[in-house]
Amino acid sequence: MKIRPLNPDEVPPMELLLLADPSKELVETYLERGTCFVAESDGLITGVYVLKELTDDTIEIVNVAVAEQYQGEGLGKRLVNHAIHHAKSLGYHSIEIGTGNSGMGQLALYQKCGFRITDIDRDFFTRNYPEPIYENGIQCRDMIRLSQTIGST
Numbered sequence: 001m002k003i004r005p006l007n008p009d010e011v012p013p014m015e016l017l018l019l020a021d022p023s024k025e026l027v028e029t030y031l032e033r034g035t036c037f038v039a040e041s042d043g044l045i046t047g048v049y050v051l052k053e054l055t056d057d058t059i060e061i062v063n064v065a066v067a068e069q070y071q072g073e074g075l076g077k078r079l080v081n082h083a084i085h086h087a088k089s090l091g092y093h094s095i096e097i098g099t100g101n102s103g104m105g106q107l108a109l110y111q112k113c114g115f116r117i118t119d120i121d122r123d124f125f126t127r128n129y130p131e132p133i134y135e136n137g138i139q140c141r142d143m144i145r146l147s148q149t150i151g152s153t
Contacts, residue, residue: 001046001075003082006036013038016048020065023129030062037082039066039075046070049079051086057093058147064097064106080113088150096147100125100133100140107144115146 006012017027034052038045047066054060061083066075080097087095097115099106111117124143125133133140 001039001041001078003037003039003047003079006038012036013045013048016045016065016067017050017063019068020063022131022133026128027063034062037079037086039079047075047079049083051083054096059087059090059092059095061095061097076109077113080109084113084148084150091151093151094147094149096145098124098143098145100135101142101144102133102135102138102140103144104136107146110146114148116148117144118147119145121145 012031014024014027017031018024021027030050030052034050036048036050039047045067047070048063049061049065050063052060052062061080064076064079064083066079084095095115096118097110098121099110101120121143123141125140
């Protein structure tokens with residue numbers, strides 16, 4: 001398996017991206033402003049993430065998704081670690097990521113990868129999505145923001 005930037009002539013794997021964010025409009029917006037990376041195995045795209053610059057020093061992972069049949073095999077962790085290392089190689093000093101309050105697995109994964117909770121954007125999902133989102137039997141209301149320092153300032 002290899003992780004690589006999506007080629008300019010390739011169509012973004014929208015089905016995968018929509019697993020992590022159900023708003024096609026929001027996904028299209030950050031695809032325009034970010035860089036999409038895909039995990040590929042035997043010519044099949046199995047995972048994806050998008051990096052988007054926030055400031056000269058800070059970059060954000062705005063989407064991480066793994067095809068359902070490949071979940072639970074460590075691919076999500078490989079994608080997040082790839083994003084961290086890639087951001088560091090580009091000279092960024094910090095990296096951020098956000099997830100819903102109902103994403104227990106995602107919160108655990110990001111913290112295992114070195115992220116720490118830095119903020120909570122209350123009612124983010126109820127403000128920005130027309131339909132309620134449920135995960136793990138919990139309504140997703142708040143955005144949990146996490147970050148980590150990856151380089152010296």
